[in-house]
Amino acid sequence: MPANAPPVAAAPVAAPSPAEGPATEADLAELDRLAASYRSLTEQIGRAIVGQTEAVEQTCVALLAGGHALLVGVPGLAKTLLVRTLAEALDLDFNRVQFTPDLMPADVSGGEVPNHSGGDGPSFRFEPGPIFTNVLLADEINRTPPKTQAALLEAMQERQVTAAGRRHPLPDPFFVLATQNPIESEGTYPLPEAQLDRFLLQIAIDYPSEEDEVEVVRRTTAGAPPRIEPVIGRDQLLAARAAVRKIAVSDSTLRYATRLARASRPGADVSGVNPGALEFVSEHVRWGAGPRAAQALILCAKARAALRGEVHAGGDDVAAVAPAALRHRILPNFHADAAGLTADDLVARLIAAVPRQPDAGPRWLREILP
Structure with a gap:
């Protein structure tokens, strides 16, 4: 606490909520499996990512809580690599969208296209965009105009896309892991507060320590990139997410x-x-x-x-x-x-x-x- 701040009196111990029910043996067993799986997950991520322990943990926290995360850091700190490696270790569908000034909403969410399969008259069908995946990497999300940024709002909150008056549910689980460069302002469009609030966490990616940076240079200048083995599947992740809420x-x-x-x-x-x-x-x-x-x-x-x-x-x-x-x-x-x-x-x-x-x-x- 700052030196000029007055002291804060200790608060009394509050009683536990009476609405809390007992955890079953199955719940406890699922939490034990989750802790073991997390150790395996961080081991796989550690094959590609050196250090950044806090960022890795916070990203996994967002996924287990069922929310989206915004990774903010200067170029070269492995933000994109972290998301890609995590998706591989989770054995989930993964799509990457490079956000640019000319990107249109339909380029992200998809849209109605003519159906040329024949028939009595013109018809249309919905062509899903890259957002229809389990893990969407929205790379440099602040480089696209608000019109395209807004294409993510419904998907992030409602887990669906509406096109031509029809709702198209997204896969479950669905996570948006976006990256942003905090030092550039030219050619960027700051995210509106309403969209920032859709992100469960904003994760700050900082420079590595000297020892970690030496290890990064060593790994990336010798040999092929490591192979990431999937350790957690879709069903296991959904079960873990349900256990977390208990x-x-x-x-x-x-x-x-x-x-x-x-x-x-x-x-x-x-x-x-x-x-x-x-x-x-x-x-x-x-x-x-x-x-x-x-x-x-x-x-x-x-x-x-x-x-x-x-x-x-x-x-x-x-x-x-x-x-x-x-x-x-x-x-x-x-x-x-x-x-x-x-x-x-x-x-x-x-x-x-x-x-x-x-x-x-x-x-x-x-x-x-x-």
Whole structure:
């Protein structure tokens, strides 16, 4: 916490939610399989990707939570390679679309084309676009105009494409993993806030450490690219995604996630939060996070706990996923820009200001564990 911030009083332990039901043995067994599969998955990804452990984990968290992810980083940090490698290791259908200024919506979603199979009169049939896949890599998504960016909105939210008044469901699972270069502005079209909110996480890809960079150079300048073996199939992924939602959280964790989201809004009335932090938000934030933010925090906290083989998600899990879940949902104002403050700085201040309540764990967990 910053030195000039007033201390935050410790919050009392909240009781677990009475609505939480006991996890069955099948649920626990599925979570054990998920943790083992994740270790195999990271091993396969590690054949092609050096380091970037946090980015790999956050991408897997988004997939297990059933959401989309936006990977942001400068060129050459293996954003595209990470998505492609992940799709290969998951044994899922994969399509890549290079977003350019002249890309049209139908180039992504597909559209009606003339049917030349004969008949009494002219007819049309729907020709699916590359979006009809399990994993869609939207490469450099900010290089295409808003009209084409909007073609993804319905697909990301409703998992369907509407053409000529007819709805065409997308495959299940369906994930959009988009990449964006943060340092270029010429020839780019910033994503509107409504579309950013559709991304469960915005994952920051940073430069590797010196040792990792040496290893990257060594691997890429000698020998053929490694072969990636599929370790998780479609059915296993869907079962794991269902198991993640059964991970229990206490009321204190739910309230902590909700307060993080609410405290990001200027002028919000949030009990139990450092008043100085709320003044900081009112001074430096134009728009705060909406209700989707708290949902994202809890879902991603559950997925993070599952990857570690845990059956309970707590406040530490929420705090760990908060930067990726909130940085694209908080819009700094011109005061923040003048002070050199980024959305990440504001999220860090929120995490420091909102008290993380001690978590006794859900009732059913205390009953089955010694």
